[in-house]
Amino acid sequence: MQAEIPDHGVMGIYGPSGAGKSTLLAMMAGLVTPDTGQFSLENACLFNSAKGINIPAHQRQIGMVFQDSRLFPHLTVQDNLNYGFKLLAKEKRRLGFHQVVELLEIGQLLKQKPHQLSGGEKQRVALGRALLASPRLLLLDEPLASLDVRLKQQILPFLRRIKVETQIPMVYVSHAIDEILYLTPQIAMLEAGKILAVGNFNEVIHDERVLALAQSLGLENVLHSTISEQHAMLGYSIATVGNQRIVMPPIDAQIGSMVSVSIAASNIALSTHQIEGISIQNQLVGVVSSIQTVGSRMLVSVDIGAELIVEVTNKALVDLKIAVGTQVYCLIKAQSIHPISMHL
Amino acid sequence: MRLSPSDIQAILLTLKLAGVVTLILLVLATPLAWWLARTSSKIKGVISAVVALPLVLPPSVLGFYFLLAMGPNGPIGGLMHQLGWQALPFTFGGLVVASIIYSLPFMVQPLQNAFEAVDKNLLDAAASLGASVQHRFFSIAVPLSRAGFLTAIILTFVHTIGEFGVVLMIGGNIPGVTRVASVQIYDHVEALEYMQAHALSAVMLAFSFVVLLFIYTLRPAHKRSH
Numbered sequence: 167m168q169a170e171i172p173d174h175g176v177m178g179i180y181g182p183s184g185a186g187k188s189t190l191l192a193m194m195a196g197l198v199t200p201d202t203g204q205f206s207l208e209n210a211c212l213f214n215s216a217k218g219i220n221i222p223a224h225q226r227q228i229g230m231v232f233q234d235s236r237l238f239p240h241l242t243v244q245d246n247l248n249y250g251f252k253l254l255a256k257e258k259r260r261l262g263f264h265q266v267v268e269l270l271e272i273g274q275l276l277k278q279k280p281h282q283l284s285g286g287e288k289q290r291v292a293l294g295r296a297l298l299a300s301p302r303l304l305l306l307d308e309p310l311a312s313l314d315v316r317l318k319q320q321i322l323p324f325l326r327r328i329k330v331e332t333q334i335p336m337v338y339v340s341h342a343i344d345e346i347l348y349l350t351p352q353i354a355m356l357e358a359g360k361i362l363a364v365g366n367f368n369e370v371i372h373d374e375r376v377l378a379l380a381q382s383l384g385l386e387n388v389l390h391s392t393i394s395e396q397h398a399m400l401g402y403s404i405a406t407v408g409n410q411r412i413v414m415p416p417i418d419a420q421i422g423s424m425v426s427v428s429i430a431a432s433n434i435a436l437s438t439h440q441i442e443g444i445s446i447q448n449q450l451v452g453v454v455s456s457i458q459t460v461g462s463r464m465l466v467s468v469d470i471g472a473e474l475i476v477e478v479t480n481k482a483l484v485d486l487k488i489a490v491g492t493q494v495y496c497l498i499k500a501q502s503i504h505p506i507s508m509h510l
Numbered sequence: 511m512r513l514s515p516s517d518i519q520a521i522l523l524t525l526k527l528a529g530v531v532t533l534i535l536l537v538l539a540t541p542l543a544w545w546l547a548r549t550s551s552k553i554k555g556v557i558s559a560v561v562a563l564p565l566v567l568p569p570s571v572l573g574f575y576f577l578l579a580m581g582p583n584g585p586i587g588g589l590m591h592q593l594g595w596q597a598l599p600f601t602f603g604g605l606v607v608a609s610i611i612y613s614l615p616f617m618v619q620p621l622q623n624a625f626e627a628v629d630k631n632l633l634d635a636a637a638s639l640g641a642s643v644q645h646r647f648f649s650i651a652v653p654l655s656r657a658g659f660l661t662a663i664i665l666t667f668v669h670t671i672g673e674f675g676v677v678l679m680i681g682g683n684i685p686g687v688t689r690v691a692s693v694q695i696y697d698h699v700e701a702l703e704y705m706q707a708h709a710l711s712a713v714m715l716a717f718s719f720v721v722l723l724f725i726y727t728l729r730p731a732h733k734r735s736h
Contacts, residue, residue, distance in 0.1 A: 197634045223637035224646075236635040240653045249649075250639030299639045
């Protein structure tokens with residue numbers, strides 16, 4: 167496999183369990199030695215089997231955050247944060263201690279030991295510890311996989327903040343496509359140790375194999391929307407994507423704030439005309455931009471101002487005479503819309 | 511039941527021997543235990559067996575071979591003779607060398623157990639934060655093995671205090687030089703000085719009990735705090 171990672175922003179690595187995602191990261195970090203191949207960062211070779219180059223992990227300046235936070239149990243949060251920071255010469259420190267503590271809102275935790283922290287707090291401290299070592303590249307190995315949905319929603323905005331505020335290039339490994347798409351459209355699809363495709367998700371998704379893989383893992387659409395109305399008493403919120411109004415379950419966010427939501431492709435139905443007298447709240451009008459077959463299922467891309475992938479049966483397409491260019495309504499129950507991050 | 515000056519001298523000599531042996535073993539056995547805990551080398555089994563030998567051999571066997579090796583015709587003794595150094599048998603130095611081998615497993619095994627329990631993932635995390643091999647060892651492995659170090663140090667110290675057979679074979683019975691408490695007790699019994707033997711034995715019994723009590727009562731509480 168061969169791939170290049172941009173020197174800023176986030177690159178998502180997506181694939182099923184056992185695809186080799188974690189091993190790939192461990193090789194980049196220098197924790198696992200590949201049999202053959204090469205790896206360079208900022209034009210400096212870190213590993214080249216042919217030339218016998220293998221820079222040890224501690225000299226690579228590549229930070230890593232693991233699924234299990236791996237905080238040092240005998241050290242306080244403050245000492246954990248300081249671990250890599252203190253090993254770095256002052257002039258090489260790109261982020262200040264207080265800057266990182268504020269960024270991740272972990273000021274109240276400094277005196278505590280890791281075993282006193284919740285899962286979400288541990289991951290924030292682990293992120294802070296990695297950032298304070300001023301990595302040239304930050305590797306995130308399923309950092310949210312052991313957290314429940316609510317905690318994920320709390321941590322993801324911090325990752326976005328890190329991306330925006332530190333400019334450190336990141337590689338984010340996950341088997342949850344919505345997490346990756348929330349952070350970046352740049353994605354590498356991995357399957358059985360091979361890269362299927364690298365690029366913008368909206369482009370690579372049209373590759374048959376990528377689509378098949380994504381569909382088998384549970385294809386999620388991620389929409390970046392803006393909260394426009396709050397109806398707390400009636401139990402719903404309204405957000406806009408482009409000029410479409412979307413009714414969502416109540417979301418605790420201020421009007422005007424950005425909220426990213428995920429909608430499973432299998433939870434969207436298509437209709438060729440607007441339907442009255444139906445409980446489904448959302449009927450988003452759009453135009454079919456492509457249709458692809460994955461096994462017995464059809465994946466229909468609809469342009470509603472953003473791209474929405476809808477999973478339907480072949481029979482439905484034939485019965486409704488839906489083809490590329492057809493105007494359709496995407497029917498989405500409010501309850502099948504899940505906020506990925508609450509606060510931004 | 512009072513301790514005579516020669517009893518006191520024997521006790522002090524014993525403590526000195528145990529202290530020196532424990533310190534030297536701490537330095538020698540730590541890297542060995544670390545290697546044994548981390549290696550997947552084929553010779554690990556052989557080295558482990560050699561380290562464990564003193565646990566099963568009668569001390570007199572060990573002492574006998576030391577005597578042969580360190581004597582003027584032995585490989586170690588011959589070399590030392592050529593270098594113009596004093597022969598080791600019947601000296602304090604000889605006792606130290608013999609005791610180091612004799613007590614080696616008591617230092618290595620608790621340390622090895624403790625090191626094996628150190629999560630390799632934590633060491634990887636430390637490496638990704640820029641810590642060198644040495645720094646990872648001293649900042650992560652050592653503090654996480656604190657209980658193992660405490661056990662190893664105490665067991666080595668107490669075990670060295672309690673040795674008899676090796677001492678008698680290699681050190682003889684020279685007051686102030688090689689006559690440690692266990693040998694002194696033997697002398698008292700030989701001379702039918704039962705009260706003297708009683709006093710010294712009681713001191714050793716009480717000391718050993720207090721130390722073991724310390725290990726078995728304080729240490730678990732230590733662990734729980736993690």
